[in-house]
Amino acid sequence: MRAYEITAGSHGIEGIRPTTRPDPTPGPHDILVRMRATSLNYRDLMIAAGQYMGGVATQNTIALSDGAGEVTAVGSQVTRFAAGDRVMGTFFRDWVSGTIPTGPRAALGAQPTDGVLSEWSTFHERDAVKVPDTLSFEAAATLPCAAVTAWHALMSVGQLQAGQTVLALGTGGVSIFALQIARMAGARVIITSSSDSKLERARALGASDTINYRSTPDWEQEVLKRTQGRGADIVVEVGGAGTLGKSLQAVAPGGKVMIIGVLTGRVGDANPYAILSKYASLHGIFVGSRTMFEDLNKALEINRITPVVDRVFSFDETHEALKYMQRGDHFGKVVIRL
Ligand SMILES: NC(=O)c1ccc[n+]([C@@H]2O[C@H](COP(=O)([O-])OP(=O)(O)OC[C@H]3O[C@@H](n4cnc5c(N)ncnc54)[C@H](OP(=O)(O)O)[C@@H]3O)[C@@H](O)[C@H]2O)c1
Structure with missing residues (x-):
């Protein structure tokens, strides 16, 4: 599959490079998702610049925490989702509710946890939520972090x-x-x-x-x-x-x-x-739990609130999207469609 990685030693957005990875296969508790849209956060620029919490990247990691797509296959033990569901991955793995877990936390798009700027992603079924019926993939892709x-x-x-x-x-x-x-x-x-x-x-x-x-x-x-x-x-x-x-x-x-x-x-x-x-x-405040995400989704759906998408770029225009974000010209969110 095609993807963009933050490459080891990256010191800026030019360190985010196109690559190919083997197509992922879901484990027993995983869902396989064809990503349809992703969105950028200031954090992604910091990670690429080597200025995020973990410092300069030491291993290649698929970029971006935020995305939405369609479930195409589920593992044998999965009960929360089925093929055809529209989903978003949660920013953190394994923070379902309550206060933030202690210990090492895995957050999408920062090493060692691959992000979502790839044609396919797998998520543990625990770490995904359904897209509200009122939102497109582009709109939903803006939600997981900001x-x-x-x-x-x-x-x-x-x-x-x-x-x-x-x-x-x-x-x-x-x-x-x-x-x-x-x-x-x-x-x-x-x-x-x-x-x-x-x-x-x-x-x-x-x-x-x-x-x-x-x-x-x-x-x-x-x-x-x-x-x-x-x-x-x-x-x-x-x-x-x-x-x-x-x-x-x-x-x-x-x-x-x-x-x-x-x-x-x-x-x-x-x-x-x-x-x-x-x-x-x-x-x-450090993003939030899956339960907070689900509460947000209910509120957005009931109140018919649509995220403000400033501009949508294509997958091949990823560098233009990153530069646009870096210039600070945007109002609300910048999206990359896959
Ligand atoms: N703790 C967490 O869980 C969490 C989650 C998400 C984001 N964050 C952090 O929150 C910050 C914003 O993230 P984001 O993704 O929303 O960023 P963003 O979309 O890139 O927004 C940046 C905007 O901040 C404004 N800004 C810059 N300098 C400012 C200043 N001196 N005073 C007031 N506004 C200023 C600018 O707005 P104008 O163009 O209107 O001037 C700029 O466009 C980042 O530091 C990010 O790392 C933290």
């Missing part, structure tokens, strides 16, 4: 209530899902971006307040101004070291800052005083 992360932050940990305020940073995959989920829950959404045209698109999706973080570098003060000095109940903190201090200023008394991303780096000097004086809390 959407589950936003759901985990806002609904599972955040326990978001109608009428509360969510602050989302930037208009990438996680933040646009946070916007859509928060609006579905009846919350007010304030969102930031470096681009006024992206902010316009965010308003069309229901953001009540938009702030350009380039032209308004003190965006945390603007958040406070727009909320009569109170701040946001939940901050979707994808920026990391460069934004955390401001996020702590922008959170409301008793609010929660969800620690998700490191877009601006990992090492900074955020002042913990804002946390204690506001009785606020920080909560780490």
